[in-house]
Amino acid sequence: MESRDGVAAERQAGWHARVLGYAHLEGPDGQRVRMDRRAATLLAYLGVEGPSSKAAVSLLLWPDSPPATVRNNMRQLLRRLRLGCGGTDLVDGDAQRLGLSPHVTLDLARLKGAAGRPLPPDVLQALRQGTGVGLLPGVHFDDCDELSRWLDGARAAVEGWVRSAREAEVQRRMDTRDWTTALALAQAWVQHEPESEQAGRHLIRLHYLLGDRGAALAAFERLRTTLSHDLGVSPMPETLALVRGIEKDAQWMAAPSSPRPALPMSVLRPPVLAGRRHALRQLQEGLEAGQLLFITGDAGSGKTRLAEEFAASVGTWFRLEARPGDQEVPYASQTRALRAYLARRPGLSMPDWVRTELSRILPELGNAAALPPLTSEADALRFYEAHAEAMRLLHEGDEVIVVDDVQYWDQASAKLFMYSLTRMMEQKHAAAARPPLFIDCYRKGELPPYSEANVRKLVDTGLARVIELGPLALDAVRELLAGLELPGAEPHAEALTRYTGGNPLYIVETLKHLIETDALQKDWPRRLPPPGRVGPLIQRRLERLSPLARLTAQLAARADLHFRAALAPEALQVSAAELHEALTELEAAQLLVAERFTHDLVFEAVHASVSDSAACFLHGRLARTFERDGAPAIVLAHHWMEAGQEERALPFLLAAAHSDERLLPKGQAAGHYARAAALLEAAGRAREAASAREAEARCRQTEATPTPGSSGVER
Structure with missing residues (x-):
């Protein structure tokens, strides 16, 4: 155990800078000197980043000042530090570089470098007391965006080092x-x-x-x-x-931790599609009848796997998906689908008028000139017809299209798609060309009302059929376990069926848990997380991740459908190599694959694992990163709102409303105007709030106006 003598001996060595907790300097004689926020941040920056460019650090601290002022400010800052320490230089450098002087020790640098070695007494004391371990608490730089971003990332890193x-x-x-x-x-x-x-x-x-x-x-x-x-x-x-x-009052000794066993390939993707013969017969009958096929069931019931297996048996197939959050952004689902189709056929030639109309939702197809809004039914009809023609061209030769997570499909995309599908079905009777088979998968009980009503219409008219997947019976669970060829698994068939309710995903996740805890070949555990919930199992896998991998997964969950690995290094303030390592770890843990979660339940478990304070931090980092990347206004408004910065969200919320008003439906634009008006009223900006309310009323009046496809069916 360390004594006070150890701390006193340290003080004789020189000056100590504290940026964890209350920022100050401690001298060799025990004196304390206060540091202002920029002086403390400069030392923290050099402690985290090491020797750095003097010009870059200066611009970070004073981003809006002229170069001469920036240079003078830095000289004055270094001078204040030196005078406060009785003439001791805490920062070394020249005209090009800055670094920490050997005359100062920095608690942050000592914490960072403590991996694998005993902690210094002062850092140990701070951890023991549980206070003073956060980086510059209460320090903010709302006037310096880049510096604020760096500080957010450094605080997240410090949290990981502390843990x-x-x-x-x-x-x-x-x-x-x-x-x-x-x-x-x-x-x-x-x-x-x-x-x-x-x-x-x-x-x-x-x-x-x-x-x-x-x-x-x-x-x-x-x-x-x-x-x-x-x-x-x-x-x-x-x-x-x-x-x-x-x-039992038994003697207990700690057992050394062992590395997590590798998961067999058979568990990552079971080779046997057990218990789905009846569903496969229904799919085959629907194919022969030329129907649109819907597969529904509880989360984890195997809808996607069944659709993919059947699609592969029919011929060439292509998979699309909607994502959580699509319903908040008009045309989000169909825009993603169109980009996926175009990526498959980069050389496809489309008529100029079709490309022009599609540029309303795919700006890269236009010539950068803004199109007038859709103000009449004729305008909207031309937009819908252009999309129908594009779908016909893009689907030539396709045999099967699998669309996953249809419960997330936004209303505008649904209407646009169903108009195009109806046109394709009409053209089928007039020509030899046959549209592809569409297989749509959705969670039971989670379709929005507009989609649920339209599925019923399609089924009632004989244009579609619904195949509902139930849980696996005991015999099917035995068949699944036999196909996995896992020693020790088959004797657990009855317990697995009882514990999981026959849900295939729960079965697989439970097996992963038993393998990782070396319990597969033992008796069934006396206690496990409650049946019917896979979240606790995933939560335990999250706890085994490195801090950066866990933070990357949480960032992906909060970014939702807009997550891209290329933007994560900036958002998390890490290098591309560090992010690659984190993504590799997440893929090995079967949590994230190809920038998306392996299952919606994984997404939900990770999303729920983020505390309120961490969520504000992540949304703030995402807002800044997406703002640089030119993300849609509604996305930026959402992240600024979730970050608790409503003032910064307002202009984007209004921009989103103006943008949505140019396209149908008007109801979503009205909702954005209403939200903006409420924020403006709360901020005391009465005139702007009144303007937003007028825009909301205008959209409400036109919300009920008939549009092409409104008399038909929607997705």
């Missing part, structure tokens, strides 16, 4: 049987992250090792309550096993 330092130091203290220090660290960790089961297990274990069995069991009850209330999960088997041993 890693706590874990390593607790383990080191336990290995040396310094349980008292380890207990103080674990208590501070639990106070900072009460939902961390890893921290909770350390606390339970250390109370017991120190002879306080009652405190250990009380710590477990607090952990169980937090997990249930905040995350909706139960403690992991490792935690339950630890507590059972304590309840």
Whole structure:
């Protein structure tokens, strides 16, 4: 254990800069000197980034000042630091570079470099107390966007370093049987992250090792309550096993952690499509009848797998998908579909009038000239006809199109697609060409009203049929397990069926969990997370990720349909190599593949794992990154709103309303105007609010105006 003498000995070495917690300088004689926000941020920047370009750092601190002023400001800043330390230079450099002087030690740099080594006494003391470990709390740079972005990223990095330092130091203290220090660290960790089961297990274990069995069991009850209330999960088997041993008052020794076993390929994609023979017969009958096919079922019931297997048996096929969030952006689903079609056929020639009309939702097809809004039914008809002609050309030769997650399809896209499909069906009778077979998959009970009504119309007129997938029966589960060829799996068939309710995804996720916890060839666990929920299992896989991989997954969940790996390095302030490593880890864990989540339930579990404060941070980083990338106004408005910065969201919300008003339907534009008006009213901007209300009323009046396709069916 360290003594005060160790800290005193450190002070004799020179000046110490503290940027974790309250920013200040400490001298060799114990004196304290306050630092202003830019001085503290300069030292933090050099501690994180190392020696840096003087010009780049200066522009970061004073982005809007003339070059001469910037240079003078930097000279004055360095001079203030030097005078505050009695003439000691804390920053070395020349006209080109800046770096930390050997005369100063920085707590942030020592935390960053502590991996694998004992913590310095002052950093250890801060972690033990549970305070003073955040980077420059309360410091903001709303007037310096680039600097604010860097500070957000550095704070996220510090949070990861703190977590890693706590874990390593607790383990080191336990290995040396310094349980008292380890207990103080674990208590501070639990106070900072009460939902961390890893921290909770350390606390339970250390109370017991120190002879306080009652405190250990009380710590477990607090952990169980937090997990249930905040995350909706139960403690992991490792935690339950630890507590059972304590309840028996048995001697317990920590077992070394082992690497996670690799998941067999058969589990990543089961080779046998079990229990779906009846559904396959219905699909074949629908194909022969020339019907549009809908596959529905609960989340994880195997809708997509069945559609893909059947499509492959028919011929060449292509897969599209809608994504959560599409319903908030008119034409989002169909725009994505069109871009996917065009990417398959880059040399396709389309009439000029078709390209011009499509440029309303695909600007890259236009000539950069703004088109007039659709103000009449004739204008809208031309837009719809252009899309129908494009669909006919793009689908020539296609045999099967699989459309996944139709429950997310936005209303404008649905109307546009169904108008085009109707035209294709009409042309089928007038020509030999046959439109492709469309197989649409959606979650049972989650279709929006406009889609649910239209599915009924299609089925009632004989143009479509719905194939509903139920859970797997026991025999089908046995068939699935036999196809996996996993030693030890088949004896669990009855328990798996009971535990998962026969949901194929739950079965596979449960098997992954049993493999990763080395429990597959043992008796069925006495306790597992509640049946019917895959979220707790995914939550445990999230906890095993590195901090950057977990943060990348959470960023992807908050970015939703707009996530692109190319933008993540800027949003997270990491290098491309670091991001590649994180994405590789996420793919290995079967959470993220090709910039999308492996399943909607994975997306939902990751999305729910983000705390409110972390969500504000991530949405702020996404808003800034998307703003640079030229994302749609409604996307920027959404992220600024979620970041809690309504003032910055307002101009984008109004821009989105103006943009939506140029296209149908008017109801969504009216909704954006109404939201903007409410924000303006709350901000006391009465005149602008009144203008937004007038625009809302204008859109409401035209909302009910008939449009092409309104008398037909919609998706």
